[in-house]
Amino acid sequence: MKFTRMLRRMIMLLAASALLLGLPAAATAYASSATSGTGWIRLAHLSPNTPAVDVYLYSFGNSNAEIVLHHVAYGTVSPYEAVSAGDYSVAMRASGASPSSQPVLSTSVTIQAGHAYTVAGMGPESGLRLAVLDDDLSTPSGKSLVRVIEASLKDQSVSVSFGSQVLSSKLAFGTASSYFTVTPGTETVKVTANGGDANSTVTLGAGTVHTLVVLDGANGLEIVNLEDAAGAGDVPAGAAATGFGGTAPHGPSSPVPWLVVIGAGSLLALTGGLRLRRRPQPGI
């Protein structure tokens, strides 16, 4: 029948248009490359009665030093150096000693990618040791982190506060405290010790990590404020909307309006077709 043929044709047409609706392939190739594979290390001399030294950093199994710092005196802290992750050894020699001479002290350190370390000569000369400190690189949003290293031989222990917050109580000579989370701001750092007190005004910014080092100064104690790391104070929420799409290949526009048109047309044709199909009634 004519009408059935037409209906069949119409259904085929609708089916064909439905096939064309196939969504653009949604799979996005997303290859996250490995981390750049570097960590950071800095070297420090924090032993009050030890003369200046030369400090060497060797990649494990390599006799050529990667970094050499000459004539490092008490109180010196080097900047961080970025190095490939891996095993290293740190050696200290008397200042000016031959690089091939036996080191006074050495220690091994494993540097992990994305981590930072301080390797410091600590303690009295008679008991000098190389301490490997893990340096924190994360702060709670809007806060700062601070720790204390007691490197004054004048006192066997010190107590340190930042404003009203006590950072460490009776921290022993030659040791480092753990990190404390503090509210950022400018406050007085107060060091209390048997041999005398010391004050210093210190600003700790939001998103920063600091180390306060208590040193023997020419007169009394000295407070050195190291800025270990810094990031965004208020960490932005997630990603950034930095494009409007003007150069992007645009996907096909929505098919819905066209489908509505096709649907309405089909309905109209169907109605017309049904009417035509009815046998004409004899006129009254």
Place this chain on the structure above:
Amino acid sequence: MPTRRSAAALALAAGLAVVGGGTAGLLLTRHPSAAIHPPAVGLDALPAPTGPIVAPPQSADPRPVAAPVSLTIPVIGVDAKMITLGLAANGTLHVPSTTTVVGWYTGSPRPGAIGSAIIVGHVDSHKGIGVFFRLITLQRGDRVYVRRADGTLVVFRVTSVRTYLKNHFPSESVYGPTPDAELRLITCGGTFDSTTGHYLSNIVVYATEVS
């Protein structure tokens, strides 16, 4: 009745015509439009800027540094004014209102100070390319220059270029503290979702100050 029959025939014909037109429309709009190819003008490599270059900061003596005023990436032809940006009410980064400048987030360290300075720029506008259109083509070792208000230059070298899906954005590695002076150059990339009007990914270039 002939009038009835002809009305029905008309409806049938009109309906079929509408179906035909709708199908044609549907077929014609199923083809995606091609990507815009950038004009060569303005994207040629630029000479490196000149000026007094400052040394990287020391953790034992963190001196305050001057505010950034412009960004130059010679290899991809970027030489753009740097504006300042804050956070929107919902905590996300504001972005520059034009696509020809870059913005430094004032809540992050200044470029050349210890820490990671956050700089964002648009990849494109509604019609054409933006300042960071070629950011994704940067390679390890490429140089990035920031001019500061006191006329000094800070030089960085690219250490890696990453693409992150926005719903898996690693805030800690991008915005978190670093112990040396670094940059994070951020723009959009990946697939463009025309329903939301946003790209699905961010491109992040990591760079470290050259000593």
